[in-house]
Amino acid sequence: MEEGLTYAFLICNPIIPQEKYRVQTSSQTPHFQSSMTPFLVLVLLFVSLPWHWHLISANTPLPNQIPKHYVVYMGAASSSSVNGDGEEDAQQVAELAYSQMLSSIIPSKESERISVIHNYNHAFRGFSAMLTDYEASVLSGHSEVVSIFADKMLQLHTTRSWDFVEGRAGRLANQKFLDNLSSDVIIGVVDTGIWPESPSFNDEGLGEVPSRWKGVCMAAKDFKKSNCNRKLIGARYYETPLTPKANQSRLSKSSGSPRDSVGHGTHVASTAGGARVANASYFGLARGTARGGLPSTRIASYKACASEGCSGATILKAIDDAVKDGVDIISISIGLTSLDESDYLDDPIAIGAFHAEEKGVLVVCSAGNDGPDPHTVGNTAPWIFTVAASSIDRHFQSSVLLGNGKTYKGFAINFSELSRKKTYPLVFAQDVAANFTPGSEARNCYPGSLDPKKVAGKIVVCAGDDPTVSRRVKKLVVEDAKAKGVIVISEVLNGVPFDSGVFAFTQVNNDAGSQILEYINSTKKPTATILPTVEVPRYRPAPVVAYFSSRGPSRLTENILKPDIMAPGVSILAAMIPKNEPGSVPFGKKPSQFALKSGTSMACPHVSGAAAFIKALRPRWTSSIIRSALMTTASTFNNLGKPFTNSSDYIANPHEVGVGEINPFKALNPGLVFETSTTNYLQFLCFNGYTEKTIKALSSIKFNCPKSSVEEFISNINYPSISISQLNRHEHARVIKRTVTNVGAANSTYIANVQSPPGLVVKVFPEKIIFTKGLKKASFQVSFDGKKAQKGYNFGSVTWSGERYSVRVVFGVNVE
Numbered sequence: 001m002e003e004g005l006t007y008a009f010l011i012c013n014p015i016i017p018q019e020k021y022r023v024q025t026s027s028q029t030p031h032f033q034s035s036m037t038p039f040l041v042l043v044l045l046f047v048s049l050p051w052h053w054h055l056i057s058a059n060t061p062l063p064n065q066i067p068k069h070y071v072v073y074m075g076a077a078s079s080s081s082v083n084g085d086g087e088e089d090a091q092q093v094a095e096l097a098y099s100q101m102l103s104s105i106i107p108s109k110e111s112e113r114i115s116v117i118h119n120y121n122h123a124f125r126g127f128s129a130m131l132t133d134y135e136a137s138v139l140s141g142h143s144e145v146v147s148i149f150a151d152k153m154l155q156l157h158t159t160r161s162w163d164f165v166e167g168r169a170g171r172l173a174n175q176k177f178l179d180n181l182s183s184d185v186i187i188g189v190v191d192t193g194i195w196p197e198s199p200s201f202n203d204e205g206l207g208e209v210p211s212r213w214k215g216v217c218m219a220a221k222d223f224k225k226s227n228c229n230r231k232l233i234g235a236r237y238y239e240t241p242l243t244p245k246a247n248q249s250r251l252s253k254s255s256g257s258p259r260d261s262v263g264h265g266t267h268v269a270s271t272a273g274g275a276r277v278a279n280a281s282y283f284g285l286a287r288g289t290a291r292g293g294l295p296s297t298r299i300a301s302y303k304a305c306a307s308e309g310c311s312g313a314t315i316l317k318a319i320d321d322a323v324k325d326g327v328d329i330i331s332i333s334i335g336l337t338s339l340d341e342s343d344y345l346d347d348p349i350a351i352g353a354f355h356a357e358e359k360g361v362l363v364v365c366s367a368g369n370d371g372p373d374p375h376t377v378g379n380t381a382p383w384i385f386t387v388a389a390s391s392i393d394r395h396f397q398s399s400v401l402l403g404n405g406k407t408y409k410g411f412a413i414n415f416s417e418l419s420r421k422k423t424y425p426l427v428f429a430q431d432v433a434a435n436f437t438p439g440s441e442a443r444n445c446y447p448g449s450l451d452p453k454k455v456a457g458k459i460v461v462c463a464g465d466d467p468t469v470s471r472r473v474k475k476l477v478v479e480d481a482k483a484k485g486v487i488v489i490s491e492v493l494n495g496v497p498f499d500s501g502v503f504a505f506t507q508v509n510n511d512a513g514s515q516i517l518e519y520i521n522s523t524k525k526p527t528a529t530i531l532p533t534v535e536v537p538r539y540r541p542a543p544v545v546a547y548f549s550s551r552g553p554s555r556l557t558e559n560i561l562k563p564d565i566m567a568p569g570v571s572i573l574a575a576m577i578p579k580n581e582p583g584s585v586p587f588g589k590k591p592s593q594f595a596l597k598s599g600t601s602m603a604c605p606h607v608s609g610a611a612a613f614i615k616a617l618r619p620r621w622t623s624s625i626i627r628s629a630l631m632t633t634a635s636t637f638n639n640l641g642k643p644f645t646n647s648s649d650y651i652a653n654p655h656e657v658g659v660g661e662i663n664p665f666k667a668l669n670p671g672l673v674f675e676t677s678t679t680n681y682l683q684f685l686c687f688n689g690y691t692e693k694t695i696k697a698l699s700s701i702k703f704n705c706p707k708s709s710v711e712e713f714i715s716n717i718n719y720p721s722i723s724i725s726q727l728n729r730h731e732h733a734r735v736i737k738r739t740v741t742n743v744g745a746a747n748s749t750y751i752a753n754v755q756s757p758p759g760l761v762v763k764v765f766p767e768k769i770i771f772t773k774g775l776k777k778a779s780f781q782v783s784f785d786g787k788k789a790q791k792g793y794n795f796g797s798v799t800w801s802g803e804r805y806s807v808r809v810v811f812g813v814n815v816e
């Protein structure tokens with residue numbers, strides 16, 4: 001989250017000597033001709049023929065000559081390149097072909113750039129290399145190139161949470177049942193790496209590593225092969241030209257090993273599939289058993305990120321490797337900001353996920369932390385399972401006690417020494433401004449805006465009306481001025497506690513804030529203290545949509561409802577790297593092995609873990625069946641039995657929560673499921689306006705775009721929810737088609753029930769479906785008539801109720 005993960009968004013513009021990042025294979029030298037096999041000659045001829053023409057023009061001097069790291073994406077892998085014996089050969093052949101492509105456009109005097117950085121060759125084809133903008137534009141005309149884009153930096157989207165999720169299913173997590181459940185399900189985590197010594201990754205009681213596993217445990221100076229075990233079965237890292245030259249020392253510190261130096265990857269991996277660790281806590285807070293969704297899940301770590309963020313080119317390589325290694329689920333708590341998500345085929349996560357999904361691997365991604373504004377959701381391709389974040393029923397309260405005896409509830413996590421016994425002078429930041437500083441800056445506790453002489457030893461109240469000054473900055477400013485503590489008045493990140501380490505900190509809402517300010521005004525010598533953080537269990541209501549969670553609708557298409565689903569992402573306790581930063585560890589204590597973190601980053605692995613749980617018990621289910629099962633059975637009510645709310649207490653809509661909160665136990669028996677096929681995804685791309693030629697390059701299956709390919713047909717993709725971006729009030733009713741597959745008892749009857757807002761007329765045809773042994777699949781239509789509906793988004797649901805199960809399909813219809 002905001003302060004926990006302050007990853008600046010950078011467009012990577014590396015100017016790095018190429019040698020350092022050259023892929024370590026001998027085949028890169030230009031003397032390969034002698035060892036060419038006939039197949040290789042063919043490939044090279046094929047690749048190089050159209051290039052002679054470009055060779056000439058490429059030498060014309062051009063303005064932007066500074067090479068950047070580019071991804072050259074070339075669509076589906078040829079079938080021979082996945083698995084099979086000749087794999088090594090095929091890789092080398094491909095790499096030679098790519099080098100040949102490069103040498104045809106890169107001037108010979110810069111031959112050091114004629115080298116492939118990442119070679120994508122398992123799940124899909126392509127490579128990355130250092131190219132000038134001009135060379136990239138030349139290459140984009142190559143017949144085999146689907147898209148080419150400069151490497152982008154993606155951001156990391158930064159216990160009780162599992163018990164909360166499972167408890168809500170009406171069946172408290174039966175520990176013995178879960179513990180006993182052996183599992184060969186493998187979750188690949190693409191993130192900042194892993195801290196293998198964490199107790200969450202011990203492999204006690206686990207069986208042998210699944211024999212189908214083809215991954216590796218890469219050794220490094222600080223990472224031994226023996227750091228992998230039957231829990232952490234694989235660990236890879238990548239050398240990537242990530243950062244500008246100036247910061248190379250920082251880069252080299254964090255790369256070159258699968259070890260996590262940030263903590264994000266360790267936290268996420270342990271939430272998804274960590275072992276049970278009894279008596280885990282964050283310095284006493286949130287004490288309980290930490291674990292993943294199914295403690296017997298195997299984890300493979302792919303380190304594609306450093307503290308600066310994640311290179312898209314490297315994420316692609318990590319996904320390519322994960323698919324080859326044999327993971328079942330890929331968990332990615334990373335994304336572009338929604339503003340930068342402009343095209344599915346320029347987005348490394350969308351490209352990688354497409355091919356992973358095609359090969360049967362479920363890809364689960366975080367929605368992003370850019371809420372609460374609408375249109376902020378990221379990772380929205382329909383082949384991605386997109387996760388929003390919610391709170392759980394545990395809050396961290398840190399109240400303010402004023403000199404007049406009144407207390408106000410605040411929230412924060414602190415390990416300060418203040419207590420009820422002693423109060424301190426209380427000041428409003430605006431009244432203690434440094435000389436020549438406008439009060440408007442001081443009230444928000446801008447850096448340099450406070451007068452240390454007037455602040456030292458006091459508790460300072462900072463306003464929150466300028467969101468550009470984060471809580472972390474306010475805390476640092478006040479702490480620097482030698483104050484005793486800080487009270488932040490703000491509705492931003494309401495309910496998401498800030499971890500201020502040993503400095504006394506709390507956040508109060510505007511109501512409490514104005515009363516505290518009135519108190520300051522009303523008395524000569526106002527005083528206050530900030531009470532220790534207390535854990536409030538069974539907090540209601542919960543879950544509540546997290547303030548930061550990115551909201552739909554998607555910017556790229558509103559005809560798929562996004563985010564898909566919600567899972568816990570506020571103050572999640574999970575494994576952490578031992579960090580000994582000043583001020584973060586209470587005096588006399590050792591760094592914690594666990595930490596409380598917030599973000600959709602924390603929500604995503606809950607869904608990955610839930611999917612692993614389902615996969616373990618339903619091994620034959622495909623990724624789209626698992627997603628559908630989780631979506632149609634999601635919870636829609638909070639622990640007060642009321643519809644979900646957002647952090648300002650309004651009823652939350654599906655652009656905030658998707659179809660609802662995950663309910664893994666219920667998802668084991670969904671009754672009916674919506675299967676979404678690769679063909680559906682290819683149709684989606686047709687409807688989105690990509691050319692048939694491009695789309696054909698993405699998949700080896702035989703495919704033609706439907707004759708009429710318009711955007712509104714996207715609503716007809718067989719997805720487990722329904723979204724219509726434009727329903728004109730004057731048009732006829734819009735008819736949407738869906739097909740369900742019965743995965744429940746053979747003989748069962750389902751009846752449709754509609755819940756829709758007044759004015760929107762929704763009809764289902766047929767209203768009743770009878771499944772038999774011979775009839776496993778059935779189609780139905782839903783018509784939406786908006787003549788009398790309210791303008792704007794109308795939300796509701798169609799629920800198929802059978803004897804035992806109900807199947808809820810959420811819809812959102814934008815009436816114009």
Ligand SMILES: *[C@@H]1O[C@H](CO)[C@@H](O)[C@H](O)[C@H]1NC(C)=O
Nearest residue numbers: 174175176177178179180181
């Ligand atoms: C756990 O496994 C053992 C041995 O396989 C079995 O006897 C026992 O019933 C199982 N316990 C549960 C709760 O499933």
Ligand SMILES: *[C@@H]1O[C@H](CO)[C@@H](O)[C@H](O)[C@H]1NC(C)=O
Nearest residue numbers: 010243244245246247248250
């Ligand atoms: C290198 O890192 C430092 C510290 O994070 C930062 O202030 C500086 O701007 C970075 N330099 C470049 C060239 O990005």
Ligand SMILES: *[C@@H]1O[C@H](CO)[C@@H](O)[C@H](O)[C@H]1NC(C)=O
Nearest residue numbers: 278279280281283284287288
């Ligand atoms: C849990 O850990 C704390 C110290 O962190 C210790 O005092 C306590 O005895 C432990 N409880 C159990 C049940 O192991």
Ligand SMILES: *[C@@H]1O[C@H](CO)[C@@H](O)[C@H](O)[C@H]1NC(C)=O
Nearest residue numbers: 514515516517518519520521
């Ligand atoms: C405090 O008093 C000042 C001046 O007397 C006034 O401008 C301000 O609005 C008051 N603030 C509050 C919160 O009452």
Ligand SMILES: *[C@@H]1O[C@H](CO)[C@@H](O)[C@H](O)[C@H]1NC(C)=O
Nearest residue numbers: 372547646647648649650651
């Ligand atoms: C909560 O929902 C209301 C109504 O849709 C909206 O106006 C408000 O901005 C939302 N607030 C948050 C913090 O999500």
Ligand SMILES: *[C@@H]1O[C@H](CO)[C@@H](O)[C@H](O)[C@H]1NC(C)=O
Nearest residue numbers: 745746747748771772773774
């Ligand atoms: C399903 O119904 C058919 C015909 O009504 C019957 O023959 C069959 O035994 C039933 N199967 C199950 C599993 O109930």
Ligand SMILES: CC(=O)N[C@H]1CO[C@H](CO)[C@@H](O)[C@@H]1O
Nearest residue numbers: 414415416417418419532533
């Ligand atoms: C949870 C926690 O450790 N909170 C600390 C906040 O500060 C007080 C000091 O007054 C400690 O006692 C609490 O333990």
